[in-house]
Amino acid sequence: MNAIIRALRKEEWSPIWSGAGLGIVAVLIVALSHQAIGASGSFENIGGLILKAIAPDLVEKNLYFKFVMPPGITWQVILLVGAFFGAFAASKLSGTFKLDPVPDPQWKRVFGPSRWKRWVAAFVGGIILEYGAGIAGGCTSGLAIAGGIALAPAAFIFIAGMFVSGIVTAMILYGSKF
Amino acid sequence: MLDYLLALIFGFCFGWLLQKAGLTKYSKIVNVFRFTDLAVLKFMMSALVVGMIGLYGLQALGVITLMKITPTYVVGNLVGGLIFGVGMALAGF
Numbered sequence: 001m002n003a004i005i006r007a008l009r010k011e012e013w014s015p016i017w018s019g020a021g022l023g024i025v026a027v028l029i030v031a032l033s034h035q036a037i038g039a040s041g042s043f044e045n046i047g048g049l050i051l052k053a054i055a056p057d058l059v060e061k062n063l064y065f066k067f068v069m070p071p072g073i074t075w076q077v078i079l080l081v082g083a084f085f086g087a088f089a090a091s092k093l094s095g096t097f098k099l100d101p102v103p104d105p106q107w108k109r110v111f112g113p114s115r116w117k118r119w120v121a122a123f124v125g126g127i128i129l130e131y132g133a134g135i136a137g138g139c140t141s142g143l144a145i146a147g148g149i150a151l152a153p154a155a156f157i158f159i160a161g162m163f164v165s166g167i168v169t170a171m172i173l174y175g176s177k178f
Numbered sequence: 179m180l181d182y183l184l185a186l187i188f189g190f191c192f193g194w195l196l197q198k199a200g201l202t203k204y205s206k207i208v209n210v211f212r213f214t215d216l217a218v219l220k221f222m223m224s225a226l227v228v229g230m231i232g233l234y235g236l237q238a239l240g241v242i243t244l245m246k247i248t249p250t251y252v253v254g255n256l257v258g259g260l261i262f263g264v265g266m267a268l269a270g271f
Contacts, residue, residue, distance in 0.1 A: 017224075022225040047257055135261060152247045157250070
């Protein structure tokens with residue numbers, strides 16, 4: 001029992017074992033819920049819902065919202081709510097939870113302590129990432145993992161693209177610090 | 179109702195595992211592209227291998243009968259992936 005509590009409170013788990021756990025979760029989602037694991041789609045569902053409240057015409061006429069990502073509180077949105085609480089509980093139990101505008105020491109070292117710089121980068125990066133996920137048909141979880149475990153070629157093409165541009169972007173951003 | 183309860187439970191595990199593996203940190207995400215910390219790659223490959231065996235194993239046993247396979251659009255998947263990587267390296271999500 002104590003060993004379990006110690007494990008739950010441990011700050012960092014091996015990525016290999018955590019990944020294996022996620023693989024099991026991804027399979028159970030298909031087997032029990034007939035859904036697919038995902039994260040980026042939920043933001044589009046919620047975004048569509050907000051846009052619908054502001055400008056219903058835009059959503060009506062938009063083919064993407066009509067056929068690909070219907071606005072609303074979908075199963076995936078609930079999954080994301082669960083993910084929020086899961087990550088919150090995990091960080092609370094390891095005692096690492098804190099509110100910090102620029103939480104990453106590496107970011108501070110390379111790009112400075114400015115919170116606006118970090119927030120703008122996170123926001124703009126988030127927009128680019130969601131846009132790419134929209135075109136590709138999913139993100140790291142919704143396409144790479146969910147598609148990959150079903151051996152969908154789409155997933156592996158996506159992973160290749162993601163690493164190519166990720167490496168190039170990191171090279172540009174870090175310059176000589178790469 | 180049960181459907182949503184399952185979504186909450188699965189989501190909880192999803193978030194928990196990402197947090198414990200450190201993948202909620204900016205540096206963990208960006209460092210995989212700098213080859214200084216391969217946690218993201220280890221996590222993804224491990225999830226893929228376990229998931230592939232689990233999914234096709236359960237299908238062979240007849241537990242999973244309907245499997246939706248994401249359709250492939252080579253250009254869409256590639257261009258989407260290329261755009262996605264830029265955002266991922268910039269934001270660190």
